[in-house]
Amino acid sequence: MIDPAWVSGLSAILFIIGLIGVFTRKNAIIVLMCIELMLNAANMQFAAAAIHHGDATGWVYALFAIAIAASEVAIGLAIFLAVYGKHETITLDDINVLSN
Amino acid sequence: MAEYAPLIILLPMLAMPVILFLGKVFNTNPTWKNTLKEGGIIALVAMGAALFISLAIIKDYLGSFSNNGDIFSLTWLNTAIWEGGASTTPVSFGFGIYIDHITVMLLFVAAFLCFLINIFAIGYMNTDAINDNRNHRFYAEFVLFCAAMLGMVLSDSFLGLFIFWEIMGLCSYLLIGFYYERPSAASAAKKAFMTTRIGDVFLMIGLIMLWDLFGSLDYSIVFDPANIALVNPGSLQMALGMMFIGAIGKSAQFPLHVWLPDAMEGPTPVSALIHAATMVNAGLYLVARMFPFFGAESMSGELIDLAFIIASIGGITAVMAAGIAFVQDDLKKVLAYSTMSQLGYVFTGLGVALWLANSLDWHHDPAAHTIVIVAFGAALFHLFNHAMAKGMLFMASGSVIHEVHHAHHHLHHDDHADDDEFDAQSMENMGGLASKMPITATAMLVGSASIMGLPLIGGFWSKEGIIANAWRVALEDPRFFFPAACVLLGAGMTGFYMTRMWVKTFAGKPSNEVAAHVGPTNSWIKTPLFILTFVTLSSVLLAGMGFTHWAPDSEYSFLSDKGLVDGIIYELGHAFANHDAFFFVLTYIAIALGAILGPFMAMSLFGGKLEEGEDCKPWFKPVISLNNWVYNKYHWDNTGIATSGLAIALQNRLYIDKYYDLAMVKIVAGFSNKAAEADTKIIDGAVKQIEDKSQKISTIVRSLTTGSARDYILWVAIGTLLIFFFIWGVA
Numbered sequence: 001m002i003d004p005a006w007v008s009g010l011s012a013i014l015f016i017i018g019l020i021g022v023f024t025r026k027n028a029i030i031v032l033m034c035i036e037l038m039l040n041a042a043n044m045q046f047a048a049a050a051i052h053h054g055d056a057t058g059w060v061y062a063l064f065a066i067a068i069a070a071s072e073v074a075i076g077l078a079i080f081l082a083v084y085g086k087h088e089t090i091t092l093d094d095i096n097v098l099s100n
Numbered sequence: 101m102a103e104y105a106p107l108i109i110l111l112p113m114l115a116m117p118v119i120l121f122l123g124k125v126f127n128t129n130p131t132w133k134n135t136l137k138e139g140g141i142i143a144l145v146a147m148g149a150a151l152f153i154s155l156a157i158i159k160d161y162l163g164s165f166s167n168n169g170d171i172f173s174l175t176w177l178n179t180a181i182w183e184g185g186a187s188t189t190p191v192s193f194g195f196g197i198y199i200d201h202i203t204v205m206l207l208f209v210a211a212f213l214c215f216l217i218n219i220f221a222i223g224y225m226n227t228d229a230i231n232d233n234r235n236h237r238f239y240a241e242f243v244l245f246c247a248a249m250l251g252m253v254l255s256d257s258f259l260g261l262f263i264f265w266e267i268m269g270l271c272s273y274l275l276i277g278f279y280y281e282r283p284s285a286a287s288a289a290k291k292a293f294m295t296t297r298i299g300d301v302f303l304m305i306g307l308i309m310l311w312d313l314f315g316s317l318d319y320s321i322v323f324d325p326a327n328i329a330l331v332n333p334g335s336l337q338m339a340l341g342m343m344f345i346g347a348i349g350k351s352a353q354f355p356l357h358v359w360l361p362d363a364m365e366g367p368t369p370v371s372a373l374i375h376a377a378t379m380v381n382a383g384l385y386l387v388a389r390m391f392p393f394f395g396a397e398s399m400s401g402e403l404i405d406l407a408f409i410i411a412s413i414g415g416i417t418a419v420m421a422a423g424i425a426f427v428q429d430d431l432k433k434v435l436a437y438s439t440m441s442q443l444g445y446v447f448t449g450l451g452v453a454l455w456l457a458n459s460l461d462w463h464h465d466p467a468a469h470t471i472v473i474v475a476f477g478a479a480l481f482h483l484f485n486h487a488m489a490k491g492m493l494f495m496a497s498g499s500v501i502h503e504v505h506h507a508h509h510h511l512h513h514d515d516h517a518d519d520d521e522f523d524a525q526s527m528e529n530m531g532g533l534a535s536k537m538p539i540t541a542t543a544m545l546v547g548s549a550s551i552m553g554l555p556l557i558g559g560f561w562s563k564e565g566i567i568a569n570a571w572r573v574a575l576e577d578p579r580f581f582f583p584a585a586c587v588l589l590g591a592g593m594t595g596f597y598m599t600r601m602w603v604k605t606f607a608g609k610p611s612n613e614v615a616a617h618v619g620p621t622n623s624w625i626k627t628p629l630f631i632l633t634f635v636t637l638s639s640v641l642l643a644g645m646g647f648t649h650w651a652p653d654s655e656y657s658f659l660s661d662k663g664l665v666d667g668i669i670y671e672l673g674h675a676f677a678n679h680d681a682f683f684f685v686l687t688y689i690a691i692a693l694g695a696i697l698g699p700f701m702a703m704s705l706f707g708g709k710l711e712e713g714e715d716c717k718p719w720f721k722p723v724i725s726l727n728n729w730v731y732n733k734y735h736w737d738n739t740g741i742a743t744s745g746l747a748i749a750l751q752n753r754l755y756i757d758k759y760y761d762l763a764m765v766k767i768v769a770g771f772s773n774k775a776a777e778a779d780t781k782i783i784d785g786a787v788k789q790i791e792d793k794s795q796k797i798s799t800i801v802r803s804l805t806t807g808s809a810r811d812y813i814l815w816v817a818i819g820t821l822l823i824f825f826f827i828w829g830v831a
Contacts, residue, residue: 019817023810096807
C-alpha cells in the first residue's frame, strides 16, 4: 500500500504544473488542458484523503468531480468555438475586450 | 374718555393702509392731489382725532387720579411655560392701555407735535416738485410712525412698548430713506436702522432678563413694590442696564449717536418728527419708566451705579454734541447735534432724579420727596420744552431751506447745471433773512432762546432744574461732579452754537444773491410755527402751574396748589433768589454761561447789521443792534481756532464715525473675508480633495484591468492564496 502522503505530494506537483500552464500558455486549448490537470490533482487529493481517513466519502467526491469536469470541458470547448467565430483566433493574448 | 384711548393708536394706524391704497388708485387724480393733498388731509384728520382724544384723556387725568394705571386690556395669546417635569405656569400676553403722569406728558408731546408737523408737512412736501405723486407714501409712513409712538407711550407692558418701539425703528428707516434714489439717503437710512438695532438687541436682552426676574412684563406686575422686593438688586441692575443701552441707541446718545446727524437726509418734516415728537423721546420715556424700580424701598441704594452711568452718558453727549455743533455749517445738522446735546441734558436729569429716588428715604421724608419729584419733574419738563422748541426749530429751518431752495430755483430756473452744487441747507448761503421771513425768524429766535435757557423762556426752567439737581447730587456723591460739570459747561456751549446759528442765518448781510431773494413762506408752514412760538413763550405759565415738579406718583399733587399767580411768583423766587447760597450762585453762573457768555462769543464772530434799507419787525431790532454792536466792537479773528486740530476733529465728528467704519471694515469685513477663505479652502477644499484623490486612485486601479484573462486568473490565485494563508494564520 502506498503511503497517502506520496499521493498527496504528487497531486500538489500536478496542481502546480497545471497552474503554471494556465499562466504561461497562450493557446486556450492548452490552458483548458491545464485546468483539467488541476482538477485531476484535486481528485487525487480527495483519493489521498480517503485513504488516510479510511472513509469512502473522498472517492465519491472524486467521482462527482470527474463528471463535472467532463461537462466543463464541453462548455469550455463550446466557448472557444464561439470566440473563434467572433475573433478568428483563440490566442488568449489577442482577446482583451475587457481592457479599459 | 379713557375707554376711547385705543382709538388714539388705531385711527392713525388704519389711516396708513387707507392712504396707501387711495394713493395707488388715484395717484395723478387732481382732486386727490389738490383737495386731499395726496393723503395729507386724511393723515391730518386721523392725527387731529388722536390729538382730540388725547387731550380729553389728559384733561380727565389731570382732574382726578382715579384712572391711574391699567384702563384697557386685550389678551393676545394664552400659553404656558414648561417648568420641568409635569408642571407648567400659565402666561398670557396682551395689549393694554396704561395711563400715568409719564404717559400723559409724552402723550401730549407726541400727539400735539405729530399734528402740527402734519400741518407743516402739507405745506412743505406738497409744494416741492421732487415729491410729486409719491407723497402718499410719505403720509402713510408718517401716520404709522405717529401711531407707533402713541402706542409705545400708551402701552401697558414692556412687551407692547418693545413692539411699538420696533415699528418706529422700521418707520424711521422708511422715512429717512424717503429719497431712496439718493445713495446718501439710502445709506443714512441703513445706518439709522442698524445703529438703533444694536441698542434694540440689548433692550430685548434686558426685557428677557426682566421677564426672568418677574415672570411678566406688565407694568402692573413689575412696578408693584411687593414684587420688586423679591428681586435680587444686582440682577435687576443688569436688566435695567441692558434696557438703558436700548434707550441710548434710540435717543442717539454717545456711543450710539452716529445715526442721528445722518438722519437729516430725510425730508425736514421727518427730521422734526424724529427729533422732537417721536423717536428720540422713546429712549427718554423708557428710562423715565424705570422710575418705580429706582424708587422702590427694597432697592434703596442698590441701583446708584446705573443712575451714575445714565447721568454720565448724558453729560458726555451734552458736551460732545455741543462741541460738534460749533463747527457745523449745515443748518439742520446744527439742530441735529443740538438735539443730541439736549437729550443728554434730559438723561443727566433722569440719572440724577433716579439717583435721588434710589438713595433718599423719600417714602417717609417729605423734604426728600419734594427733592425727588422736582428732580424728576425737571427732566420731564426739559423733555417737554425741548420737544416743543426743537419741533419748532426744525419746522422753521425747513421753511428757511424750502424758501432758499425756491429762491435758488427762481433765480436759476434755466440753469440746471449748478443745481447739485448749490446747498440750500448750508448757512454759508444764508444771512440777513430776518427781514424776509419774519414769522420763521421769530420762531427760530424763540426756539433758540428756549434751547439756550434764556431766562423765563422755555428751556430755562427745566435746564436750571437739571443743573441745580446735578450739583445737588454731586455734593452727596463725588462721582457726579463729572456729569454736573458737563451740563454746566454744556449750557455755555449751547448759548454759543444756537446764537451762531441764528445770527448766521437771519442777521448780517445776505451772503449771496439767492439769500437776497428769499420770500415769505406759505400758511401751512406758518401755522404750526405760530402755535409753537406761543407754547414756548408761555412756559412761564406752565412752570407756574407746576410742570417743574411733574409728579412721578399720584400721591403728589400735579397742579401747584398755590394757584397760577402765586405759583409763578414761587417759581421765580425759587429760580432767581434761592435761599441756599450755593444754588443761588449756581443759577447765576449757569445764566452767565448760557445766556451771556455763549451768545456774546457767537455775536462777536458772526452776523452784524442787516442790509441798508431792509426793514424788520420791532422785536428783532434789539437783537440785531446788540449783535451789530458786539460784532463791531469785539470782533476778533478766529481763524487760529477754526483751523486748529480740535476744530478739524470736531468737523470730522471727532472721528467717531470714521473709527466705527474702520472697525466695521477691519473686524466685520475681516471676519467675513476669513470666513469666505475658510469656505473655499477647508469646506470646498475637502470635497475637492476627496474627488481628486479618488480620481487618482481609480486611474491606478483602472490600469489593472488589462483585459487579459490570464492576469485575472493570476489575481484570483494570489487572492486565494492570501485567503488561504489568512485562514491558516488564524487557525
